[in-house]
Structures are given as structure tokens and as C-alpha cells.
Amino acid sequence: MLSIRNLVKVYPGPVTALQGVDLDVATGMFGLLGPNGAGKSTLMKIVAGLLEPTSGEVTLDAVDVVRNPEAVRPHLGYLPQDFGFYPHLTGESMLLFLLKLKGVDAAQGQKRLVADLLERVNLAFAAKRKVKGYSGGMRQRLGIAQAIAGNPKLIIVDEPTAGLDPEERHRFYRLLGELAQDRTVLLSTHIVEDVSTLCPRFAVIRDGKLVALTSPTEARASIAGAIFEGTVDAVELTQLKRTRRVTQAILYEGRNRVRIHEPNGTPPPGFEPVKETLEDAYLVLMQGAARAVSNGASGNDGKFNRLSAVGEVRP
Ligand code: ADP
Numbered sequence: 001m002l003s004i005r006n007l008v009k010v011y012p013g014p015v016t017a018l019q020g021v022d023l024d025v026a027t028g029m030f031g032l033l034g035p036n037g038a039g040k041s042t043l044m045k046i047v048a049g050l051l052e053p054t055s056g057e058v059t060l061d062a063v064d065v066v067r068n069p070e071a072v073r074p075h076l077g078y079l080p081q082d083f084g085f086y087p088h089l090t091g092e093s094m095l096l097f098l099l100k101l102k103g104v105d106a107a108q109g110q111k112r113l114v115a116d117l118l119e120r121v122n123l124a125f126a127a128k129r130k131v132k133g134y135s136g137g138m139r140q141r142l143g144i145a146q147a148i149a150g151n152p153k154l155i156i157v158d159e160p161t162a163g164l165d166p167e168e169r170h171r172f173y174r175l176l177g178e179l180a181q182d183r184t185v186l187l188s189t190h191i192v193e194d195v196s197t198l199c200p201r202f203a204v205i206r207d208g209k210l211v212a213l214t215s216p217t218e219a220r221a222s223i224a225g226a227i228f229e230g231t232v233d234a235v236e237l238t239q240l241k242r243t244r245r246v247t248q249a250i251l252y253e254g255r256n257r258v259r260i261h262e263p264n265g266t267p268p269p270g271f272e273p274v275k276e277t278l279e280d281a282y283l284v285l286m287q288g289a290a291r292a293v294s295n296g297a298s299g300n301d302g303k304f305n306r307l308s309a310v311g312e313v314r315p
Contacts, residue, residue, distance in 0.1 A: 001061060019209050023203060052066065076155075120145065137172055200216075237258060245287060
């Protein structure tokens with residue numbers, strides 16, 4: 001079990017990246033969803049024992065990650081957002097190099113371990129190819145290969161699907177899903193689809209605070225029947241943004257296809273009820289959190305919004 005208590009990180013500046021995060025994560029896949037700048041990477045680096053928090057506690061199975069990162073590191077695999085590879089090395093040599101750096105024990109020899117890991121992430125076919133010729137998805141799978149070396153009980157993956165094409169993304173989802181069967185995988189992302197595809201539980205982070213702890217099903221249920229869609233011109237869109245809760249406005253065939261969240265009242269003329277998505281729930285929640293901040297509230301008394309509260313934060 002990973003436990004995070006009242007975690008605060010203030011960078012020089014000062015920039016407050018985390019404002020008191022509390023979170024417990026059990027075995028399986030757990031998502032941390034939030035926009036750029038929300039504090040996801042900061043949280044991931046602290047959990048990985050690579051960055052000291054300003055205050056607060058992180059424990060992995062009761063071992064203190066902050067005070068004793070060396071004790072936790074062998075049980076932890078980390079795929080950072082900006083994983084650096086040496087492009088002129090082959091996949092095999094790169095992985096061997098990374099395993100040596102990590103100091104992973106290999107009972108049957110490191111070459112054998114490299115071969116097994118490449119097999120596991122479906123890269124055996126490219127073992128002798130230079131990394132510079134790898135696609136984005138292949139690089140990410142190589143990154144996962146080093147993260148799972150040593151069979152860690154916690155794997156931290158920071159924004160792993162950004163920049164992958166849809167096919168690569170789905171292949172990567174499958175790999176992460178398999179890994180989460182018998183360990184904890186903490187996945188940070190700004191992509192809602194990552195969460196809806198993979199995560200039975202997830203937290204939403206914004207401005208260094210957790211604003212929800214929920215499941216995709218629960219999140220969608222909280223806005224069921226309250227999402228409406230219609231097509232409007234630019235002037236109408238401006239008007240709608242003033243009077244309604246617009247969750248999405250997408251250009252479609254040159255016009256604005258707009259989704260609004262209308263939990264109580266009637267939708268504007270021409271708007272039809274549509275099936276709610278996790279993206280809608282996320283956007284409604286982010287708007288609620290933004291309003292809470294601009295109203296001077298700390299976002300539900302500093303506690304999680306368990307998403308039952310979506311729609312309760314009124315303008
Ligand atoms: P995310 O991963 O969600 O995009 P980050 O954790 O990278 O968010 O950043 C959270 C906030 O902390 C942002 O405002 C970012 O600009 C700031 N930040 C991140 N790293 C540093 C740093 N080394 N020094 C100062 N500010 C930083």
C-alpha cells in the first residue's frame with residue numbers, strides 16, 4: 001500500500017506545486033489525472049524518492065520513502081516523462097546499461113534478463129536495432145522494460161501515452177494492464193482516455209490539490225442525464241459561455257458543436273440530451289474546482305470532492 005499524507009512541495013520562486021495531498025493507493029492501476037502544471041510530475045518524483053518534499057509523508061508498505069529512499073528504490077520502477085535514451089545504442093545494449101545503472105540483481109545473468117524483459121514488452125524483434133529507429137511506442141515499452149526489472153511492487157509511469165499514435169497507445173494500455181494485475185501501477189496523465197481505458201480508481205489533481213477521488217463509472221453517473229449537445233454559431237457560443245456551463249466546444253464541419261452541463265434546468269432550444277462521457281465529468285469537475293478557487297474556497301474544505309458533489313458547486 002502506498003500512503004501519501006499532507007504532501008507539500010514549494011519550489012524556489014516560490015511556486016507551490018503541491019498543497020497538502022493525501023492519498024492511499026492499493027494494488028492495481030490507479031490514475032492521477034490533471035492538466036499540465038497541476039503537480040503530477042512533482043508528486044511522481046517525490047513518490048519515486050527522487051525529489052524531497054517541503055513537508056509531508058510518503059510510505060510504501062510502511063517504509064518511509066522520504067527519509068529512506070534507498071530502502072524503497074529496489075521495490076520501485078519509474079518511467080519518467082522525459083526518459084533519456086542513447087539513440088546510437090541498440091535496444092538490448094541500452095537496457096543492459098540501464099539495468100547496470102539500476103543495480104538490478106540477475107540470477108541468470110544480465111543478458112538473459114535483458115532478453116526476458118524485451119520479450120515481456122514485446123520488443124524482442126527489435127533487440128538489435130538502434131533506439132534512434134524506434135517509434136515512440138517502442139521507446140516507451142523499452143522504458144517500461146527497465147521499470148519492471150527487479151519485479152518492483154510499485155511502478156510509476158508519468159504521462160506515458162503522450163505523443164503515441166492510437167495503435168501504439170492501445171498496445172501500451174495492454175502492457176500496463178497486464179503489469180497492474182499483481183502490483184500497484186501509478187499512472188499520471190492529462191489524457192482522459194488513459195483513465196477510462198485503464199483505471200478502476202483515479203484521483204483528479206488541479207493546482208497541487210486533489211479535487212476528486214473516484215471511479216470512471218461513479219464519475220459518469222454523477223452527471224447522468226445532465227449533458228446536452230447542440231450546434232451554434234460563434235455569437236451564440238459567446239452568449240452560452242456567459243449563461244451556461246459549457247463543458248466542450250468543438251469545431252465540426254465549420255460550426256461549433258457544444259456540450260453543456262445542465263443538472264437542474266432545461267437545456268437551450270435545439271439542444272438534445274446525450275450520453276455522458278468521462279471527459280464531460282472531468283471538465284465539469286475542473287470547472288467546479290476553478291470556481292471554488294475563484295470564490296476563495298479551498299475546494300471542498302481542503303477535502304476530496306468524491307464526485308457525488310459534481311454539480312453542487314454552483315456559479
Ligand atoms: P504536471 O506534471 O502536472 O504538468 P508539474 O509537477 O511539472 O506539473 O509542475 C507543477 C508546478 O510546479 C508548475 O507550476 C510548474 O511550473 C512548477 N514546477 C515544476 N518543476 C519546477 C521547478 N524545478 N522549479 C520551479 N517550479 C517548478
